Amino acid sequence: MKYILITGGAGFIGSHLVRRWVNKYPQTTVVNLDKLTYAGNLENLREIEGKPNYIFEKGDITDAAFVNALFEKYHFDGVIHLAAESHVDRSITNPLEFIITNIVGTATLLNAARTSSISRFYHVSTDEVYGSLGDTGLFSETTPYDPRSPYSASKASSDHLVRAYHHTYGLPVVISNCSNNYGSYQFPEKLIPLTVNNIKLNKNLPIYGKGENVRDWLYVGDHVEAIDIIFHKGKDGETYNIGGNNERKNIDLVRLLCRISDRLLEREEGYAEKLITFVKDRAGHDLRYAIDSSKLQNELGWKPSVTLEQGMEITVKWYLENEEWLRNVTSGDYMKYYEYMYSQRQ
Numbered sequence: 001m002k003y004i005l006i007t008g009g010a011g012f013i014g015s016h017l018v019r020r021w022v023n024k025y026p027q028t029t030v031v032n033l034d035k036l037t038y039a040g041n042l043e044n045l046r047e048i049e050g051k052p053n054y055i056f057e058k059g060d061i062t063d064a065a066f067v068n069a070l071f072e073k074y075h076f077d078g079v080i081h082l083a084a085e086s087h088v089d090r091s092i093t094n095p096l097e098f099i100i101t102n103i104v105g106t107a108t109l110l111n112a113a114r115t116s117s118i119s120r121f122y123h124v125s126t127d128e129v130y131g132s133l134g135d136t137g138l139f140s141e142t143t144p145y146d147p148r149s150p151y152s153a154s155k156a157s158s159d160h161l162v163r164a165y166h167h168t169y170g171l172p173v174v175i176s177n178c179s180n181n182y183g184s185y186q187f188p189e190k191l192i193p194l195t196v197n198n199i200k201l202n203k204n205l206p207i208y209g210k211g212e213n214v215r216d217w218l219y220v221g222d223h224v225e226a227i228d229i230i231f232h233k234g235k236d237g238e239t240y241n242i243g244g245n246n247e248r249k250n251i252d253l254v255r256l257l258c259r260i261s262d263r264l265l266e267r268e269e270g271y272a273e274k275l276i277t278f279v280k281d282r283a284g285h286d287l288r289y290a291i292d293s294s295k296l297q298n299e300l301g302w303k304p305s306v307t308l309e310q311g312m313e314i315t316v317k318w319y320l321e322n323e324e325w326l327r328n329v330t331s332g333d334y335m336k337y338y339e340y341m342y343s344q345r346q
């Protein structure tokens, strides 16, 4: 039996990845290491709880003694590292938390991996390390790093550390830098779940500045498919950009969510749009992100499976149908669920 360590597996993207891996690779045991911050939620993983090839380990990636002991215990064959503080707005109000988790946490894992016999250390990163684009151009793997928020600077630092461990110690690493993800189980502080939740609750839909900022949206299922392909076929020491080729201005995206929600909620057309409210802009708000993913597409044969409209339809429907999940994560009830589950097991 092989053991693979997935960090941050109780979060948004991590839970999609863990579910996929546990179901698709029954000969591999997935060890999910997660601190269960406000963003980690074991309810996201209910479907695979109790499967023989799934183990949850609650812990902090910055805790060297704990991380080293975990590597000793399982002799991992591979690591896929997603655990991070991930929300740009929070990094503006609390940068140190990001520096500690994203930089020190990654270094702690790399250090443990360095003296182990793993065959792959996969670091999941973001397109935000490349900075901000003007009206034209795309981020490629050779675009110079120019991070501009404490979040993106901490992710850029972690990318540099991963490459440094490859060059210095020969650690077999691979990195991917992905654009904005959307889909089920995303914490409703991020634009899409926040907007759908507010539409449902008849609350204002806050748009930063004039809503002119552009993001390149990718369905989370397509991201985890790319991670699977890169983990198995990517070349050591390489970086792969992942993106959906779905650029939208924030205001246009929110209007699309309004239209889909009105239809699904059987409200009159234009109802949700009236909730749009322009608010003070995010400090240092990057104007535009756009990804050139041709290396991944041409060399490893990945391509997105859904269009933005198809993915948004599935996503809006999921949030509208999973009111209880939204209510729980906004009220903190899922922490009670965790405490209950694990008190029963000990």
Ligand code: NAD
Pocket (backbone or CB within 6 Å): 007, 008, 009, 010, 011, 012, 013, 014, 033, 034, 035, 036, 037, 038, 039, 040, 041, 059, 060, 061, 062, 081, 082, 083, 084, 085, 086, 087, 101, 105, 124, 125, 126, 127, 155, 177, 178, 179, 180, 181, 182, 187
């Ligand atoms: P998320 O915030 O939903 O989940 C992060 C998870 O990490 C949570 O389960 C949390 O409990 C865990 N965690 C945080 N600090 C930890 C610590 N010290 N020790 C152990 N676990 C800890 O994040 P996400 O949106 O799923 O992003 C996952 C990864 O993908 C991050 O590294 C992020 O930078 C990257 N990424 C995200 C996006 C996106 O659009 N969401 C795009 C590109 C890259």
Ligand code: DAU
Pocket (backbone or CB within 6 Å): 086, 087, 088, 089, 125, 126, 127, 128, 178, 179, 180, 181, 189, 190, 191, 192, 194, 206, 207, 208, 209, 211, 213, 214, 215, 250, 282, 289
């Ligand atoms: O590009 C990849 C990144 O995408 C990931 O690395 C991050 O972890 C992830 O959080 C995301 O970052 P963004 O800052 O782009 O995501 P967010 O959902 O916070 O915001 C998307 C855009 O919408 C951004 O331009 C800010 C804007 N926005 C956001 C919120 C929460 C609003 O206008 N109003 C809002 O209320």
